[in-house]
Amino acid sequence: MSIVRALKCRECGQEYPIEPTHVCEFCFGPLEVVYDYDKLQGKLTRELIASRPQTMWRYKELLPVDGDPTVGAQNGFTPLVRARNLEKALGVSELYIKNDSVCYPTLSFKDRVVSVALSKAVEFGFTTVACASTGNLAGSVAANAAAAGLASYVFIPHDLEQGKILGAGIFGTKIIGIKGAYDDVNRLCSEVAGKYGWAFVNVNVRPFYAEGSKSLGYEMMEQLGWRAPKQVVVPMASGSLCTKIDKSIKEFVKLGLIEDAGTRMFGAQATGCSPISRSVKEQTDLIHPVKADTIAKSLAIGNPADGFYANRVIRDSGGWAEDVSDAEVVAAMKLLAETEGIFTETAGGVTLGVTKKLIAQGKLNRDESIVVCVTGNGLKTQEAVLEAITPPRIIEANLKDFDQLAAADGVA
Amino acid sequence: MKLRLYLTFDESSVTKPVIWQLGRDFDIVTNIRTAEVKEHMGLVGLELEGDEATLNAGIAWLKTQGVQVEPIEQDVIEG
Numbered sequence: 456m457s458i459v460r461a462l463k464c465r466e467c468g469q470e471y472p473i474e475p476t477h478v479c480e481f482c483f484g485p486l487e488v489v490y491d492y493d494k495l496q497g498k499l500t501r502e503l504i505a506s507r508p509q510t511m512w513r514y515k516e517l518l519p520v521d522g523d524p525t526v527g528a529q530n531g532f533t534p535l536v537r538a539r540n541l542e543k544a545l546g547v548s549e550l551y552i553k554n555d556s557v558c559y560p561t562l563s564f565k566d567r568v569v570s571v572a573l574s575k576a577v578e579f580g581f582t583t584v585a586c587a588s589t590g591n592l593a594g595s596v597a598a599n600a601a602a603a604g605l606a607s608y609v610f611i612p613h614d615l616e617q618g619k620i621l622g623a624g625i626f627g628t629k630i631i632g633i634k635g636a637y638d639d640v641n642r643l644c645s646e647v648a649g650k651y652g653w654a655f656v657n658v659n660v661r662p663f664y665a666e667g668s669k670s671l672g673y674e675m676m677e678q679l680g681w682r683a684p685k686q687v688v689v690p691m692a693s694g695s696l697c698t699k700i701d702k703s704i705k706e707f708v709k710l711g712l713i714e715d716a717g718t719r720m721f722g723a724q725a726t727g728c729s730p731i732s733r734s735v736k737e738q739t740d741l742i743h744p745v746k747a748d749t750i751a752k753s754l755a756i757g758n759p760a761d762g763f764y765a766n767r768v769i770r771d772s773g774g775w776a777e778d779v780s781d782a783e784v785v786a787a788m789k790l791l792a793e794t795e796g797i798f799t800e801t802a803g804g805v806t807l808g809v810t811k812k813l814i815a816q817g818k819l820n821r822d823e824s825i826v827v828c829v830t831g832n833g834l835k836t837q838e839a840v841l842e843a844i845t846p847p848r849i850i851e852a853n854l855k856d857f858d859q860l861a862a863a864d865g866v867a
Numbered sequence: 868m869k870l871r872l873y874l875t876f877d878e879s880s881v882t883k884p885v886i887w888q889l890g891r892d893f894d895i896v897t898n899i900r901t902a903e904v905k906e907h908m909g910l911v912g913l914e915l916e917g918d919e920a921t922l923n924a925g926i927a928w929l930k931t932q933g934v935q936v937e938p939i940e941q942d943v944i945e946g
C-alpha cells in the first residue's frame with residue numbers, strides 16, 4: 456500500500472502531484488516526497504518488516520514506489536558491524552560501522568537511491584535513464600539499468616580516472632565525457648535533462664531518488680534491535696544522505712517502531728570541499744560555494760543542493776560537522792582496514808577521520824552509541840592509498856630466506 | 868526558450884544593477900522568482916526567456932560581471 460501523498464516544496468509548502476519534476480514552479484525551491492503516515496498506523500509492524508526478505512525493500516511502504524520495485528529488488532541490507540577493535544583504538548564504548556561498502560550490486564550506497572529512482576522511472580514510463588557523475592552514481596545507474604533492460608546515458612568529466620570509466624563502461628552504458636569548466640558542465644547536464652525525455656536520476660527524478668537513502672537509516676535502527684543510536688556520523692556531498700537518515704529516524708518514531716533517542720546528526724566533509732561543515736562551524740545557514748580540491752572525489756560537490764537542509768538537520772539535532780585533510784582521510788582508511796577488516800573508499804576515510812576528530816574535540820560523546828556510515832568501497836579509489844601500504848618483501852623460494860625474515864620479525 | 872538559473876553575487880557584484888542591464892542590453896525577458904541578499908553575498912533565482920544564442924550571450928556577459936551562473940539544480944554532478 457502506497458501512502459505517498461504528494462511532492463511538496465521545502466520552501467513555500469506548495470504541493471504537486473507525483474510527477475517527474477523536482478523544483479517548485481513558484482519559488483524554485485526543491486520538492487520532497489511527503490506521506491500520509493496515519494494510513495500506516497499500526498499496520499507496519501516490526502514483525503511484518505522482519506518477516507520479509509533482507510533487502511532495502513522490506514520498508515517499501517516508506518519508499519515512493521507503487522507496489523513492488525522493478526529495479527534493484529535485491530539491493531541494500533548491508534551489515535551493521537559492532538566495531539570492538541575500533542572502539543579500543545578511539546576510546547569509545549559503543550561504536551558501529553554501517554557497512555555500505557558492500558552494497559549490492561556496485562558497492563556503494565548509491566545502489567539504494569538508484570534502485571528507487573529507476574523503479575520510479577519505469578513507473579513513469581521512461582525507457583532511458585541518465586545521470587551526471589564522477590563515479591559511484593555512474594556505475595550504479597549503468598549496472599541497475601542494464602539489469603532492468605533500460606537504456607542509459609552517463610555524463611562524466613572528460614578527464615576522469617580509468618577505473619571509474621571502466622566501472623560504468625563495462626555495463627554497456629553510453630558514456631559521454633564533457634569538456635569545460637564545472638559551471639558549464641553543470642548547465643549542460645541540466646539542459647539535457649530538461650530537453651530529452653529521459654529520467655535524469657539526480658535532476659528530474661531527484662525527489663524520488665533521494666528517498667532511497669532513508670533505507671540505510673531504517674536498516675541501522677532495525678539492526679540495532681529496533682532503536683536509534685544516540686549519534687550518527689554521515690559523509691556529505693550534496694547533503695542529501697544526512698537529511699534522509701534524519702528523516703528515517705523521525706518516521707520510525709512517528710510510526711511507533713522505535714523510541715525517540717534524541718539522536719544527534721554529525722556531518723563529515725573533506726577540508727578541500729567543505730561548504731557544509733564550514734557553515735555549521737561558523738554557525739550560519741549560508742552555504743558559500745567552493746571549488747573542490749580533495750582526494751575524496753565522491754564528496755566533491757562545491758555547491759551542494761541540500762547543503763542548507765543538512766546544515767539545519769545537524770544544528771536542530773544538536774550535532775556538529777567537521778572536515779579533515781587528505782592525509783587524515785588516508786590515515787582513517789588504513790585505520791578502518793587494520794582494525795575492522797573493512798576497505799572503504801576515500802569517502803569512508805572522511806567519515807571515520809571526522810569521527811576521530813569529533814571524539815577528540817568532545818563533540819561526540821565517548822559513552823554514548825555512535826554509528827559511522829561507511830558508504831563506498833576502497834577498491835574504487837586505490838590511487839589514494841597506493842603509497843600508504845607496505846609493499847611485499849620479495850624473497851627466494853627457500854625456507855632459509857624466510858627464516859631470516861621471520862627472525863627479523865621476531866617470530867622465529 | 869526558457870532557462871531557470873541561480874545567480875550568485877559576491878561582495879563586489881552584489882550592489883550592481885546587473886539584472887536590469889541584462890534585460891536592457893540583450894533581448895531577454897528576466898523574471899526574478901526568489902532572492903536573498905546579505906552583506907557579502909546575494910542569491911537570485913532568475914527565469915530567463917529569449918532565443919538560445921541571445922541567452923548564451925547574456926549568460927557569458929553575466930559572468931564577466933563577476934556573477935556566478937548555475938542551474939537551479941546547483942551541482943548536477945554527483946560522486
Ligand SMILES: Cc1ncc(COP(=O)(O)O)c(C=O)c1O
Nearest residue numbers: 692693694695696753830831946
Ligand atoms: C561514497 C559516497 N558517500 C557519500 C556520498 C554523499 O551523498 P550526498 O550527496 O547524499 O550527501 C556520496 C555521493 O555523492 C558517495 O558517493
Ligand SMILES: [Zn+2]
Nearest residue numbers: 464467479482
Ligand atoms: Zn515553492
